[in-house]
Amino acid sequence: MTDGVRRGRLGAAWSRCATAMGVSEACPRLVLVTAAVGLLATGAVVAGLLWPVASTDVTPPLPVRFAIVAGLAALAQLARLRLKVGSGMVSVAWGEAAVIVGLYLVPAGWLPAAEALGALAALLLLSRYAERRNPFETARGVASLTLGAATAAAVTAAISDPFGSRLTPSLAFALVLGCVMYLAVTTGLVALGVSLRYPVPFLSGLARTLQAKLLMFVGNVGVGLLIIVMLESDARWLVLLPPLLWLLQQTYGQRLRADGERRSWQAFAQATRSLNQLDERGVAAAGLQGTFALFAASEAEIEVIRADGATRRYASAAGGDVVERDSPGPSAEPEPVTRPLSVGGVRLGELRVRFEQPPGDRDEVALSAFADALSAALHDAATHRELRIMAARSSYDAVHDPLTGLVNRAALLARGDSALRMLDREHPVALLLLDVDQFKEVNDTLGHAAGDELLQVIAARLGALAKPGELLSRLGGDEFALLVTSLPPLGEQTALRTRQPTLRQALRRARQIVEHLAAPTEVAGVQLSVEASVGVAVAPAGAADMTELLRRADVAMYQAKDGGGSVAWYDTARDAASTDQLALLAEMREALAVDDQLDLVLQPAVDLVTGAPTGVEALIRWRHPRRGVLAPLDFVRTVEGSELLAPFTRYVIDKALAVAAEWAAHGLQLPIAVNLSARSLLDPRLPADVAELLRRHRIPPNGLVLEITETVVMSELDVIDEVLAGLRAVGVQLAVDDFGTGFSSLTFLTRITVDELKIDREFVAKMVDSPQAAAIVRTTVDLGRELGLRVVAEGVETADQREALTAIGCRAAQGFHFFKPMPPDRITGVLRTLLAAQPNVFPLRADGAS
Ligand code: C2E
Numbered sequence: 093m094t095d096g097v098r099r100g101r102l103g104a105a106w107s108r109c110a111t112a113m114g115v116s117e118a119c120p121r122l123v124l125v126t127a128a129v130g131l132l133a134t135g136a137v138v139a140g141l142l143w144p145v146a147s148t149d150v151t152p153p154l155p156v157r158f159a160i161v162a163g164l165a166a167l168a169q170l171a172r173l174r175l176k177v178g179s180g181m182v183s184v185a186w187g188e189a190a191v192i193v194g195l196y197l198v199p200a201g202w203l204p205a206a207e208a209l210g211a212l213a214a215l216l217l218l219s220r221y222a223e224r225r226n227p228f229e230t231a232r233g234v235a236s237l238t239l240g241a242a243t244a245a246a247v248t249a250a251i252s253d254p255f256g257s258r259l260t261p262s263l264a265f266a267l268v269l270g271c272v273m274y275l276a277v278t279t280g281l282v283a284l285g286v287s288l289r290y291p292v293p294f295l296s297g298l299a300r301t302l303q304a305k306l307l308m309f310v311g312n313v314g315v316g317l318l319i320i321v322m323l324e325s326d327a328r329w330l331v332l333l334p335p336l337l338w339l340l341q342q343t344y345g346q347r348l349r350a351d352g353e354r355r356s357w358q359a360f361a362q363a364t365r366s367l368n369q370l371d372e373r374g375v376a377a378a379g380l381q382g383t384f385a386l387f388a389a390s391e392a393e394i395e396v397i398r399a400d401g402a403t404r405r406y407a408s409a410a411g412g413d414v415v416e417r418d419s420p421g422p423s424a425e426p427e428p429v430t431r432p433l434s435v436g437g438v439r440l441g442e443l444r445v446r447f448e449q450p451p452g453d454r455d456e457v458a459l460s461a462f463a464d465a466l467s468a469a470l471h472d473a474a475t476h477r478e479l480r481i482m483a484a485r486s487s488y489d490a491v492h493d494p495l496t497g498l499v500n501r502a503a504l505l506a507r508g509d510s511a512l513r514m515l516d517r518e519h520p521v522a523l524l525l526l527d528v529d530q531f532k533e534v535n536d537t538l539g540h541a542a543g544d545e546l547l548q549v550i551a552a553r554l555g556a557l558a559k560p561g562e563l564l565s566r567l568g569g570d571e572f573a574l575l576v577t578s579l580p581p582l583g584e585q586t587a588l589r590t591r592q593p594t595l596r597q598a599l600r601r602a603r604q605i606v607e608h609l610a611a612p613t614e615v616a617g618v619q620l621s622v623e624a625s626v627g628v629a630v631a632p633a634g635a636a637d638m639t640e641l642l643r644r645a646d647v648a649m650y651q652a653k654d655g656g657g658s659v660a661w662y663d664t665a666r667d668a669a670s671t672d673q674l675a676l677l678a679e680m681r682e683a684l685a686v687d688d689q690l691d692l693v694l695q696p697a698v699d700l701v702t703g704a705p706t707g708v709e710a711l712i713r714w715r716h717p718r719r720g721v722l723a724p725l726d727f728v729r730t731v732e733g734s735e736l737l738a739p740f741t742r743y744v745i746d747k748a749l750a751v752a753a754e755w756a757a758h759g760l761q762l763p764i765a766v767n768l769s770a771r772s773l774l775d776p777r778l779p780a781d782v783a784e785l786l787r788r789h790r791i792p793p794n795g796l797v798l799e800i801t802e803t804v805v806m807s808e809l810d811v812i813d814e815v816l817a818g819l820r821a822v823g824v825q826l827a828v829d830d831f832g833t834g835f836s837s838l839t840f841l842t843r844i845t846v847d848e849l850k851i852d853r854e855f856v857a858k859m860v861d862s863p864q865a866a867a868i869v870r871t872t873v874d875l876g877r878e879l880g881l882r883v884v885a886e887g888v889e890t891a892d893q894r895e896a897l898t899a900i901g902c903r904a905a906q907g908f909h910f911f912k913p914m915p916p917d918r919i920t921g922v923l924r925t926l927l928a929a930q931p932n933v934f935p936l937r938a939d940g941a942s
């Protein structure tokens with residue numbers, strides 16, 4: 093036989109043996125402790141028996157005495173009372189009385205052996221007839237009692253050997269001390285065992301056991317000493333002993349029961365209180381924990397039947413973790429005691445408890461009461477769970493479209509707005525609004541079910557096209573929206589320009605969607621190709637909220653439908669006539685009143701030869717509280733069409749003159765240019781108002797340049813000639829803005845004397861590459877020279893353009909190449925620096941005449 097095989101067989105034999113003994117059920121540390129105690133106890137028995145005995149000549153003879161002592165030790169254990177500590181049971185017995193009498197009757201060294209024999213006999217009897225106890229537990233009990241007796245014998249004998257002595261106070265003291273040691277060792281080992289097997293801390297188990305035992309200890313010691321006194325005076329007194337012991341035993345029992353009762357009610361209250369949880373698992377875990385706290389149980393399981401009929405089982409062994417399982421646990425002995433869990437006749441599950449000892453009447457009643465409390469808690473948890481599910485479902489329903497599962501309009505607005513807020517203000521976003529063409533026909537001819545099916549197909553296709561982070565929504569009916577936030581931000585360019593490449597990309601996405609949807613699909617047995625119109629609105633994240641984006645995309649979508657193309661983008665100009673105007677005007681009225689929303693930015697024009705500033709143009713910006721910063725393009729046309737134009741124009745002139753006055757105060761004298769809407773020229777009061785503003789700010793009239801873009805409208809009206817003449821009379825300078833783009837630029841020049849021509853930036857932008865554009869610029873420069881007018885080239889962005897202009901003989905220019913429009917507080921410094929190099933390049937005349 094090889095070693096391995098032998099070890100294998102030995103191993104199997106050992107494990108069979110261990111199972112039979114009950115060792116395998118105990119925890120490894122408990123086995124170790126028991127082995128150590130067993131060794132010590134055996135050592136003590138052997139050493140005690142080998143210890144020399146002083147005198148053996150006694151009556152009755154020593155063997156008889158030994159038998160009596162062993163018998164007493166057995167009796168002391170048999171008359172034990174049991175009490176619960178946590179989920180374990182501990183017993184209190186008459187041990188100390190037996191120890192005292194034993195020490196008196198036999199040599200101290202014999203006591204451990206007598207105790208071992210007596211305890212073994214008693215525990216075997218008890219486990220056979222009264223308590224469920226496996227051999228391992230019996231061995232543990234015998235070993236600890238023997239060790240206790242050995243310690244008592246050693247301590248007592250060391251002080252004063254009681255064998256064959258008369259009872260003196262010092263001997264009594266030695267005996268009491270021995271008993272204290274016996275108590276300490278036995279209770280200590282019991283508490284240690286409990287703490288290793290159950291979730292009861294060692295010290296609290298020890299305190300609990302000692303407390304329960306204290307009264308009995310005092311009684312036991314008293315009885316032990318009394319027996320000695322009786323034996324010394326007259327052994328016949330012993331007749332009186334049985335009734336006395338019976339009385340004492342009753343008292344102990346009473347006391348322990350009362351104590352236990354109080355404790356178990358406390359524990360019960362505590363256990364039911366902790367059932368107060370909101371979730372099923374929490375209740376089940378507390379239920380299992382409570383079961384172990386209340387009953388001497390080895391295992392417990394709570395089966396929960398949910399409202400949908402599904403069952404769930406939560407199980408735990410004493411001191412172990414809660415495990416969840418779907419199927420019943422392995423069946424084991426003994427059969428569990430069960431209690432149905434139900435509330436108002438509705439079955440909620442079952443509580444199953446495997447008791448260590450067959451449960452008493454009290455346990456049965458308490459278990460029923462605990463099951464009732466557990467039922468109520470489980471019912472509450474189930475109700476709460478229903479509520480939670482309902483709340484979650486209704487909040488899901490509140491934001492989702494039930495047909496497609498996409499978020500609905502309300503959610504698109506809310507989530508979209510928070511997405512916009514999280515982005516950088518300048519980060520471009522696009523909203524694509526899609527409307528299915530002829531959806532109504534699908535509904536009418538194929539039925540609503542087919543319509544629904546088609547919408548689901550569309551939702552699925554859109555979902556496949558949406559990228560992570562994009563927000564896809566069904567707005568209702570056949571309208572869908574996609575919020576695209578991943579467009580690449582672009583660097584330093586004007587708001588208008590920023591939108592161009594971004595817009596191109598957004599339009600590409602829109603066309604891609606249209607193409608993807610056009611792929612044929614079968615609905616209700618009919619091959620269909622979905623045609624859709626998409627409106628695209630692009631804006632910096634800080635410039636519009638979702639409501640506004642949706643409105644713009646809607647405008648664009650209708651343009652797409654009207655125009656016959658499948659995709660259209662939102663254009664402010666085209667939208668100017670839309671309903672938004674009214675809102676915008678109301679907001680403008682407020683902005684004109686509050687004074688902190690409309691700001692000017694200023695852009696200098698420079699002399700191309702000397703680099704000195706020739707003038708500064710004021711450009712309006714609207715820091716709209718909700719829509720973000722708006723460029724003139726976004727609102728000027730709307731204002732122009734309303735009665736707000738006059739107050740707006742005066743507001744801008746007023747602000748510009750205030751800036752000029754500020755410069756004048758610092759010794760800077762430069763004309764400031766203000767853009768005038770052509771429609772302002774229809775306002776006969778304008779010249780007088782301008783004159784009044786100039787006076788108020790103490791600015792010489794030629795310090796103000798009014799830039800006018802000529803349009804078709806203005807051409808024929810007499811009032812325009814009057815207003816223009818009036819302005820000239822006031823003495824302000826006039827400039828033709830965007831020269832070359834108007835309908836009758838040259839005619840305009842014949843009607844009114846102007847001071848300046850501003851070449852439109854479209855020509856400047858093209859002049860390097862386009863000979864035609866270059867020719868127009870050159871002609872304008874020549875014309876200016878002929879008529880004695882200043883010519884300013886606008887929108888100069890590159891050094892090439894600047895050189896081309898210089899070559900042509902253009903004197904002044906304006907554009908990003910030199911300066912971007914900047915806030916008033918910055919421009920003062922810039923002008924100072926420029927003028928410091930060349931003072932008075934463009935002096936103003938103090939008399940104000942032109
Ligand atoms: P505009 O009179 O032609 O003003 C010049 C516009 O070109 C400004 O745009 C300016 O920021 C921009 N710009 C300047 N340099 C460059 C450049 O190098 N490249 C490019 N691409 N653009 C450049 P802004 O401020 O958006 O104004 C647009 C238009 O709105 C103005 O065109 C003007 O017609 C009108 N506007 C501006 N302020 C007012 C105002 O207070 N009242 C009225 N009625 N119209 C105004």
Ligand code: CA
Pocket residue numbers: 709767799829
């Ligand atoms: Ca201008």
Ligand code: CA
Pocket residue numbers: 829830850852853886
């Ligand atoms: Ca212009």
